Amino acid sequence: MSELIAKFLQPIPSGIFGLFRSVIKARSITYDAFQQILNDKPDPEIERNNATHKHFIESLTKAFNALGGKSLTSPAGSIGTKDEQDGDVDDATFENQFSAIRISGDSDGGNDTDVPSETESAPRVGLQRRRGKGKGKKGKRAKKSKTKASSKTNTEASLAEIPIESYRIIDDTDGIISEYLLAVYAVTREWSELRSCIQSLWCEVAYEKLNGAVAASVTSIAVGMVRQTSNAVFVDFPGHDSYETIMKTLTRGDPEWAQGNFGVALQRISADGQHTETVKETRVDIKEQIWVNTYYDLMAFLDDFQKNRSGKPTKAMQAQIGDWDPRFDLQRATNDERLKWRRAYTINWLYDLVNLFSSIVVQRNTLKGEHHVYENVNWSPSGPWHKHRRLFGLNEFAGDITGWAMQKQNTNVRQKISPHHVFQLQCIVDSFVASRGWTVSMLHGHLVRQPAHKFRPRRDVDLFLDREYQKMGRGFLQAAHILIQLLAKDAESHQHSGRHEDVSQMLEEFRLDFVEWLGESKYMYGLDTIPPSQFSKHNANGLWEYSPLLCAAGLVEGLVLSQRISMLMWDRMTEPLLVIHLHNLLVQRKFIKQPIGLYATLESLLEGSFFPDGVPKSDFYEALVKRVQGVKSRKLSRQRQAMSSTIAQINDMHKLMDINSNTFFRTKSALMKYYDADWVPDRIPDNEITFASMLGQLRLVETKQAVDSSTGKKRLEATELVQRFRAQGINEADLTQAASFEKYKDYKQDYRSKFKPYAQKKSKFSTGRSLLDLLRVDLFADVCGMNPLSSINYLWVTVHFMILFDRLEKRLREVRNPLYIRTYEHAPASMRRSRRPALIMAMMKDEDPDTLKLCAEVFQDPRMGIMGFIFWEDLRESESGIKKTEVEPDDLSSDMCSVM
Known part of the structure; x- marks a missing residue:
C-alpha cells in the first residue's frame, strides 16, 4: 500500500514521515526493553513474541522506505525532513531512529543474547520473570566492549526521551503487549504494597488496640487509590481494565x-549508593500478592448464588463451606488447609452480605406479592431502595456484589469486576484473618502467630453505641434516648409543640437504625423468607462478629452521621452558642479563674463556628449580637420546610x-471531609483544609513558589488556601517551611521513580503507601488523638447544655434575680419562645457582678472535662498517629530496598 x-x-507530507518515525522509534525502544529482560532472565515465550515485534518493526521500516523515507536519511545515518535538517527541531531527531534495535546475531561488537557480567550489572527495579525449569537457553558471559557500552547508553537515553504514553500498542494474540503490559506491571506492584499496608x-487494630475507625478510613482511601490508579492508567485501553483482564495479562493467562x-530480592544498598548486595531472595506467592485467590472465591460465590438466587448455597457448595470453624487452629494447619478455611469464610460472609442487603426487595416479592425483577433492580446507594437501611459502612460494595x-x-x-472491588474484598478478608494471626508478606511468605488476645471486631462500634446503657455520657443510643425526652420537655416549657419536632424525629430514626443495622442486624434473629445466617452454627450475627472492617466502616459512617445530626441541631438551637459565649465572658472577666475543660475544648475545636472573628477579649455582647445576626430566618424556614417534606422520601x-x-x-471532622470527598484526598476543597493538618502541609508542598522581587525570598503563590492561611495570621516563614516538607518530597520522588510514566495524572497526592502513612496522622488525631472532633458525643454535650440551663434558671428564680424576673415573668407572650437567649444577652450586656457570679457557680458545679463526653474509654493525645513500623514484617531499614 x-x-x-x-x-x-x-511529495509525501512530512508529517507522515514524522508519524512513522515516532511509531518505529517507540516500538524499537519497547523491543529493546524486553530484549534486556531476556538478557537477564531468558524466557522462550517473551523471546518468541519479541521476534514477532521485531518483524512488525521491519515491516514498518519497509513501508517508511517505500514512501521515500530512505532518501531522507542523512550521511550520518539520521532520518529527517529538510525542515528538520534546517534546525527547526531538536538535534535528537538526527539520531539513528533504529539504534535501539538489537537482535540476536546482529554484529554490533558484541553478542546481544549474552548475559551481562557481574561487573556490568546494575541494580534493577521492576517486575522480572523467573525462567521456568528446563526452559530457554543458557546465556553466555558478555564481552566488554566500548561499542556495547555505548549502545546501552544510547538505549537508556532513548528510553528517557520518549514518554511511554505516546504509543499505545495492543496487537499480540496471547497477552504480551508492550505498553499495556508495562502498565499492568506498574499497577500490580502498587496493589501488592497497598495490600501489605x-x-x-x-x-494494629487487633494487637495494638488502634481504633478501627482509623483503619477503616485509611482502607477506604486505599480502595479509592486503586480505583483512581486503574482509571488513570487504563484510560488508554478501553475494555482492558477489568480485574480479570489485568490479572491474566500479568500471569500470561495461567496463575x-x-x-x-516471579521472585523478590531484598538488597542492601552501599553507603555511596553505587553497589547492592542481595540479602534475601525468594519466590513470590503471586496469587496472594495480586489477590487472585480472593478473586476466585468471589467468582465461586457469584456462580453459585446465580444458580437459584434463593440465598442458599447449592448442595455442592454447602458441602465445601458448611463446616467452617472460626476457632480453627491456623498455626497447626497446612497452607492449603488455611486457604480452604479462608475460602469458606469468604463465601459464607458474602452469602450473608447479599442476603441481608437484598432482604427488603425479596420480602416485598414474597410477602407483599410485588414483582421486582432481581436482575433489573438498582441496588446502588443512589437507587430507590437506599432509603431502607440494611447496612452501614459498605453500602456501595454491597450494592455492586448484590x-x-x-x-x-x-x-x-x-x-464488570474492577480491581478496586477485588481489593476491597481482600481488605475485608484480611481484616479478619489478620486478627486470627495470619498475614502474608511478599518477602517472608505466609506468617502465622497466635490470634489476638480478647480482640472483638465489634469492640469500637459497641463503645460508640453502648447498647446496654452501661456507661453514662458515652454511648450514642442512651444520649439520643435522653435528649429526645429533654427536647420534648423544653418544647412543653416554651409552649411550642413543634419546637424540636423535626430534629427529634430524625434522632429517633437514627437511634432505631443504629440499633437494628449497625453492629447487629435483624438478620441475626431471622427474617421471614430470608435464609438464616451461614454462620448460625457459631454466631447468628457472624456478618458483623467476623468482620472487623465491616464493623469499623459502619462505625465511621455512624460517627459522621452523629456529627451531622448534632451540628444541624446546634445550628437551630440557641443553647450551644449562648453557653460558649457566656463561658468566655466569665473567664475573661475572671469570674472563672481557669477555663472549664469541656467548654474550652469545644471553643478550640469549633472556634470558627462560635467565634468566626476570633475569641473576643472584650465587647462580649456585641460579639454575640453580631454572631446571632448571621441567622437568615427565611433560609432556616426553607430548610425546615424542605426537611419536613422530604424526610420520608430522601x-x-x-x-x-x-x-x-x-x-x-x-x-x-476529618472523617466527614473524606467521606464527602468519596475518600479521595484531592477532592477535599481548600476551604476545608486547616494549616495544622498533614493534608494542609501536602497542599502547600504542591503550591508553586516564586522569588519575591522586593525581598529576594521565595514566596508561595497566592492560592485560595494560601490567602486563607495568611488571613488567619500564619506568617510567610511558617508557610514556606511547611511547603518545603522534605519527607513528603522524598515520598513523591520515590513514587515517581517507580511509577513513571504511569503515575496518576488526576490526583496530586497519589504516592501510594507513603501517602497513607501521612494521611493516617490526621485521621488518628480526629478519631482518638489530639484533634478529636469525631470522638465527641455531641448528643451528651447537648444533654449537658439543656440541664445546665435548667439549673441556671432554677437558681436565678430562687434568688429572684431581676434580669430573670424581667425576661421570664414580665415578658410579653410574644417573647416567650425566645426568653432564654433574651436572658443571656441581657446578662452579657449589663455584666451585673452578682448575676455573673451566680452563673460562674453553676458553670463550675461540677467542672466538666471533655473526657466525660467521648465515645471511647480514653484518648491517645500523647501519640502522633504515625504508623508503628514494628507491626509490619515487610518494613525494611533505610539501607535496603526490595526488587520484584
Missing part, C-alpha cells in the same frame, strides 16, 4: 504457572444533613 501511495502521491493496619515465575449475584444463571459479570441522609447548609456550625 505504501508503494502504491508513493507512486501516485508526491492495609493488612498491617488491621494487625498457576505464574506462581513459580447486583452481580442477582443476575440470571451463567450471566458473565467478570468484565435516599441519602448525608445529603439531607449536608453541613455546608448550616448557618453557624459548618466545621467538618
